[in-house]
Amino acid sequence: MSRLFVYLIPVFVIAVFMVMAHYEKRLAHDPTHRGFFDRNGTVLGVTFIALVAFWTLFLVVLPYLYMVQESFHPKLVAAERGGPKDILTLEQYRSFFIQPTDGEVNTTHLWAFFFSLAASAAVTVLNFAICYPLAYYMAQAGSVQKVRLLMLALIVPYWVNEILRAFSLRLLLASKGLINQVLMGVGLTDAPVDFLGNNVGLYVGLSYAYLLVMMFPLYNAVESLDKNQIEAARDLGAPWWRIHKDVVVPYAKPGIASGCTMVFMLSAGSLAAPQFLGGPQTLWFTSIVYDFFFQAFNWPRGAAYAFLLLAGCIALVMLMLRVFKVSLGETIK
Amino acid sequence: MSSQSIIKVMIGFYVVLFFAYLFGPLMVMSITAFNTPSYPSAYPFEGFTLNWFVKLWNHRAMMDGLVNSIIIGIGVICVSVPVGLAAAIVMNQIYHRARSLYYLVTVSPVLTPGVIIGISTVIFWRDFSEMTGTRGLFYKGIMLSIFGQASFISAYCLLIIMARLQRFDRAQEEAALDLGASYPQVFWHILLPFLRPALVSAAVIAFLSSFENYNTTTFAILADKTLVTVLAGEVRQGTTPALSALAVIIIGLSLFGAIAYEVAKRREERRSARIAERAKLAERGELAPADATPQPA
Numbered sequence: 164m165s166r167l168f169v170y171l172i173p174v175f176v177i178a179v180f181m182v183m184a185h186y187e188k189r190l191a192h193d194p195t196h197r198g199f200f201d202r203n204g205t206v207l208g209v210t211f212i213a214l215v216a217f218w219t220l221f222l223v224v225l226p227y228l229y230m231v232q233e234s235f236h237p238k239l240v241a242a243e244r245g246g247p248k249d250i251l252t253l254e255q256y257r258s259f260f261i262q263p264t265d266g267e268v269n270t271t272h273l274w275a276f277f278f279s280l281a282a283s284a285a286v287t288v289l290n291f292a293i294c295y296p297l298a299y300y301m302a303q304a305g306s307v308q309k310v311r312l313l314m315l316a317l318i319v320p321y322w323v324n325e326i327l328r329a330f331s332l333r334l335l336l337a338s339k340g341l342i343n344q345v346l347m348g349v350g351l352t353d354a355p356v357d358f359l360g361n362n363v364g365l366y367v368g369l370s371y372a373y374l375l376v377m378m379f380p381l382y383n384a385v386e387s388l389d390k391n392q393i394e395a396a397r398d399l400g401a402p403w404w405r406i407h408k409d410v411v412v413p414y415a416k417p418g419i420a421s422g423c424t425m426v427f428m429l430s431a432g433s434l435a436a437p438q439f440l441g442g443p444q445t446l447w448f449t450s451i452v453y454d455f456f457f458q459a460f461n462w463p464r465g466a467a468y469a470f471l472l473l474a475g476c477i478a479l480v481m482l483m484l485r486v487f488k489v490s491l492g493e494t495i496k
Numbered sequence: 497m498s499s500q501s502i503i504k505v506m507i508g509f510y511v512v513l514f515f516a517y518l519f520g521p522l523m524v525m526s527i528t529a530f531n532t533p534s535y536p537s538a539y540p541f542e543g544f545t546l547n548w549f550v551k552l553w554n555h556r557a558m559m560d561g562l563v564n565s566i567i568i569g570i571g572v573i574c575v576s577v578p579v580g581l582a583a584a585i586v587m588n589q590i591y592h593r594a595r596s597l598y599y600l601v602t603v604s605p606v607l608t609p610g611v612i613i614g615i616s617t618v619i620f621w622r623d624f625s626e627m628t629g630t631r632g633l634f635y636k637g638i639m640l641s642i643f644g645q646a647s648f649i650s651a652y653c654l655l656i657i658m659a660r661l662q663r664f665d666r667a668q669e670e671a672a673l674d675l676g677a678s679y680p681q682v683f684w685h686i687l688l689p690f691l692r693p694a695l696v697s698a699a700v701i702a703f704l705s706s707f708e709n710y711n712t713t714t715f716a717i718l719a720d721k722t723l724v725t726v727l728a729g730e731v732r733q734g735t736t737p738a739l740s741a742l743a744v745i746i747i748g749l750s751l752f753g754a755i756a757y758e759v760a761k762r763r764e765e766r767r768s769a770r771i772a773e774r775a776k777l778a779e780r781g782e783l784a785p786a787d788a789t790p791q792p793a
Contacts, residue, residue, distance in 0.1 A: 166623060183593050183594045184591050184594060186593075187591040187594075199586075201679075202589065202679060203683065204683070206680065210582065211582040211585055211586055212582075212586070214578055214579045215579070215582050215583050218602075218646070218647070219602065221620075221643075222643055222644075222647035222650070223604065224601065225624075226613070226616035226619070226620035226621075227616050229619050229624075230612070230615055233619045296507075296510055297511065300511070313511075318754065319750055320519060322704070322749075322750030322753070323522060324707075324708035324727075324746070325708065325710055326724060327739065327743040328522070329731070330525065330731050330743070331521035331524065334521070334524060334528060334537075334538075334735065335520075335521050335524055339535065339537065340537075341524055341538055371518075371521070424607065428609060429609070432609020432611050432711065434610075434714065435711070438728070438732065439728075449711075452615070453714075456615065456715065462619065465615060466615060469611060469616075472609065473612055
């Protein structure tokens, strides 16, 4: 059964964990060290392990593995599963590059993939540019009272959910929306500008949705920087841009990396903003995945595309981390 | 001097611009909720009405979705908080070399796009429930939504609880053990009360993230609906001021929550300051007689 082999992988990982634990125990030679079950009592120890195992296996690892193995299967109806037609195949991945219907290069999907990643990267850069000054100001210049008020003001809009926030932007940017009313009222333009059609809505929506995700890691990173370092740089005659380039940014690099990683991953995987703020021509990659599930009912192909998206995102993030010389461990802390 | 004040003005201008970007759209939307035209518009303001709130109240699908959202939110709390707690304790005690792999596995759902979590949850439970003959039990929208959301919300809970667990003083545990407490007693009477604030905020965060989740839920909910998926359907079909009315309610609630939080935090701070003050006084009081005892000359 090709579907059952996925269970071997977690079993293997657990075995690796146990070997590591055993090895470490031998290496430590610590007579005061107590085993996990000694330290928590048997009942609690077993409960903890069971809860963690349920989470990591049934909610995280096995679903991922199932999605990956689904992507290597053909599209089947329920009755055919496990039958002779249930073979391993690369057909779903090939269809991403070459259209199965006419054998042409699948430019639509390739372009959507490229566009989604590029636009997400652009939104990440944009959000960094928007958030950095305020994060720096709050972390280094603001008084405690003021910072707390600003923090609260930052958090409140994020309790309104993503869809309603997208909706509010649509009200502003629509052809009958307030911005177009103002533009036409002032006389800057005669006909309404199609913000949604030319993807301005999409960029604004994505940036708006994940502003806070950039703000917090940035703020935390800059906040722990010793003010004396900035003073010292200033006393030594560094211009303001040198202070940022050579003191603040290098120090805050892990925070910047983690903010950027999260904004990028969230944008690339977002569904609401492209669905509600994209124009009819906009083809976002997650929307394609969505359509495979809900319109074409082609789950294997949807799974293959989802996996490609994940792989593409991870590859790009890794590449960027390498370019900017940040280790992954620093980023996720 | 003048360059200083120019910088100050520029920073002020920037902060105002930033918050205008943040609040502007929400304010405009709020105005449309009280305006009469059926296409939500803020200008011109044709007349004040509360009609859209009534419409919202009578929207059956939305109210059904709300009930499902609350059920799922409570389910996610029940799964994620215990899992996050267990995972944090394991993280604290696990062998060094295994820790980074463990960390990677447990934090990866936070970075995985929600769409992918939704899809993988549905595919796994479809096959797993079929294989074990538990389709009637597990393969349901509410169940799958709880599982899908709990997969990453547990990681949030883990991080919140971890942050507090790291401040736990092991000496307290040692003291309790020396006084004859058993390990489970230490857990229930020492560790759990210490972690209580973190557990409460983990539960709140879990409920809120569950309630507003779209990407994962839209797949995992199958044929059912939550408030957010109903909302998404409405927004896709068109725009009505009833949605603005809903947003007004949510904004109102979150403003209320934010203010309550701020007040509670201030009160907590004042109280702990008072306790610290009293402890200091008590300490001084205890030391004072010893100092006052006349020294033999």
